[in-house]
Amino acid sequence: MITTQRSISGSSQSPRSPSSQPYLSVSVTDPVKLGNGVQAYISYRVITKTNLPEYQGPEKIVIRRYSDFVWLHDHLFEKYKGIFIPPLPEKSAVEKFRFSSEFIEMRCQALDTFVNRIASHHELQQSEDLRTFLQADEETMERLMSQETGIFKRKPADLMQIFKDVQSRVSDVVLGKEKPVEESNPEYEKLKHYIFELENHLAEAQKHAYRLVKRHRELGQSLSDFGKAVKLLGACEGNSLGKVFSDLGTKSETLSDKLQKEAHQLLMNFEEPLKDYVRSVQSIKATIAERANAFRRQCELAETIKLKEINLNRLILIRSDKVGEAEFEYNQLKAESEEATRMFEKIMRLMNEEIVRFQEQKTLDMGIAFHEFAKGQARLANGIATAWRSLLPKLEACSSS
C-alpha cells in the first residue's frame, strides 16, 4: 500500500490544522487488481480530506479506475484551455496484462501526483469535475461515463488519434505549414522552440536513465551468479583458500542485493520523475495546439466578418429585403468573433502565468531528482567499496602465504 501525499504548492495541509484554514488533501492509494484476463483492471482508493464547503467533508473515500482519471483529465483539458493540465501516466495496454508490482507501484504514484497537482492548482482546484471525481459514488461515475457525448465519448485509441492530430497540427503551425494563421510573436516563437527541444532532450535523458536501471539489475544478477559459482569453488577446495572463496562469494551475493535495491530506487526516484516531465512537456504542447486553434478561429471569424460587413452594406444600398436577415447573421458573427478573441486572449494570459509556474516547478523537481540520483549512486558505490575492502586483509594473507 502506498500513501503518498505530494505537497507541491498550494493548500495541501494536515487535517489537524485549525478548521478556519481551508485545506484540500487527496491521496491515491491501495491499488487492487480486479477482473480476469483481458477484462482485468486495477482499482485505486481515492481519499479526500477537506474542510471546503463544496465538499462532503471531512473525509470521503471513493474507488476509481484509470478511465475515471482519463475522464477528469479530458474534461479539464476542454474547460480550462490555456492551463497546462497535469499529465496522466500512459495507458499501456500491454504492460497491464503483466501487471508487475513495479508497474502498479509506478502508476499509482503517477496518478497520485496527477490528482494532487490538480488539487493544488489555484484555478483547477475549483473545478466541478474535480469535485465529481473525488466524491461521486461509483454508480454515478459509471452513468456519467456512459453518457459521454461528442469528443468525450471515445475509446482510448480515439483519444490517441485526436492527440496525434493535435500534435501534428502543432507541428504544422510551428513549422509554418499553415502560413496564414500563425501568430507573429517572437517571444512565443522562442517558447515553442524551447518546449520542442526540451521534450527531445528530456526523452533522450529518460531513455538512458531507464537503461541505467537495467544495467544495474544485470550487473547485480551477474554478481549473484558469480558469487554462487565462487562458493562452489570454495567448497571444492576446503582449505584456507576455500574459506576465502566462500567469503568472497557471500560478499558478491550481498552486493547483488544492494544493486537490485539501488536499481529500484533509481527507477522510482529518478527515471520516473524524468518520465513525468516528458509527459508534462507533452501537456504543454497540447496547450500550444489549443492556443493555435483559438488564434486560427479568431482570424477566420475576423475574415468572415469583413465579408459579411461588405455584403450587408451592399444589401442596405440596394434596399434589399434580405437586410434584416443579413444584419442578424452579422450581429451573431460579431458576438462569436468577440467571444473568440476573448478566448484567445484568455489562453494567452493563462499560458504566460503557467509558463512561470512550470519553470519554477521544473527547476525544483529536476534539482531534487538529480540530487537523488547522485546521492543514490554515491551511497551504492560507498557500500560496494566498503564490502570489498573488508575482504582485502584475508585475501592479502592468502596471496602472500
Place this chain on the structure above:
Amino acid sequence: MEQQRSISGSSQSPRSPSSQPYLSVSVTDPVKLGNGVQAYISYRVITKTNLPEYQGPEKIVIRRYSDFVWLHDHLFEKYKGIFIPPLPEKSAVEKFRFSSEFIEMRCQALDTFVNRIASHHELQQSEDLRTFLQADEETMERLMSQETGIFKRKPADLMQIFKDVQSRVSDVVLGKEKPVEESNPEYEKLKHYIFELENHLAEAQKHAYRLVKRHRELGQSLSDFGKAVKLLGACEGNSLGKVFSDLGTKSETLSDKLQKEAHQLLMNFEEPLKDYVRSVQSIKATIAERANAFRRQCELAETIKLKEINLNRLILIRSDKVGEAEFEYNQLKAESEEATRMFEKIMRLMNEEIVRFQEQKTLDMGIAFHEFAKGQARLANGIATAWRSLLPKLEACSSS
C-alpha cells in the same frame, strides 16, 4: 610487451653473477602477418641465458602459434606424467577479428606457457625446448613439415585426439572399461577432485567473463546518459543547466573508469581463471596417459602369461618352433618390464606434480582474487568520490 614471469625456478635478471645458471624467456611483440584466411600472428621469443647448451647470452627468434603447439605436443609425448603447461585456445574464429585484446591475451598466455616450461626442473632440460628457443625460422619450418605419426596433424586432428583422450579418461574414470582400472583409493579421490575442480572453475570463469561484459555495458550506458544530460543542460542555460553539464561530464568520466576496470578484470582475473581451467584439462590429459600406461602394462602382463604357457607347451612337445617362441617371449618380457617402468615413472612424477600444482594454484588463485577485490574496491571508491563531489552543488539546486 616484455613480461618476465618469475614463477619458480631459475628465471633471473641477466646481470646476475655469471656463475649462477639462469634461463629467462619472454614472448612479446605480436605482429599480424598475411591477409584474410591466411592471416596469422608472429611473436618475438627472446631467450637470455648463460646455460652452456644454449647459444647465449641472448637469442631472438620469430615464432607463430603452431610452433608453440609443436613444442607442447612433443613435451606431452616425451614427458608422460608431468603436467605440461597448457596453451591458449586455437580459436579460428576470433583470429579473423584479431582484436587487440585477443592478441594481448594470447601473447600473455604464450609467455606464461614458455616460462612455465623454462622453470620446470625436468622440462627445462628438454632438447625440444632448446630447438624451439634457438632454431632459425627455416629449420623450424623444416621440422614442422617432417612431422610423422602422431605429430603430423592439423589442428582439427589435434582436437580430435585430445577429445579421444578426454573420453578415454571419462571411460576409465567412470569404469566403463572395467578390467583395466587402477584400484587406488587415493588416486580415485584425486581424479574426482580434478573433475569437480574443472567444472567449478569453468563456471566461475564463465561468470567472471560475464562480469567483465556487465562492467562494459554499464560504462556504455553511463556514457550515453552523460551525453544526453549535457544536451539537456545546454537547453536549460541557467544554474540548473550548469549542474546538468557537470553531472553529464562526471558520468562520462566514470564511464571511462568502468571500461578501464573491465579491462583489468579481464587481464588480471578472468584470464588467470581461464588459465587454470586449461591447467586442469592438462592434468586430465596426464590422467589419461597414466590410464593408458596402466592398461598397456596389464595387457602385456596378460599376453606374457599366455606366451609362457604356450612356450612351456612347445618345450614339452619338443617343437621346432621353440626358438622362435622363446625369442618372442623374451621380447615381450622386455616390453612388459618397460611398460611397468613407464607406468611407475608416471605414477611417481604425478605425485610430485600434484604437490607442485596445488602450491602454485593456491598462490595464483589467491593473487587473482586479491586483484579482483582490489580492483572492485578501487573502482567503487572512485565512483563514490566522483558523485559525492557533485552533491553540494546539487543540494544547492534542489533547495533554492
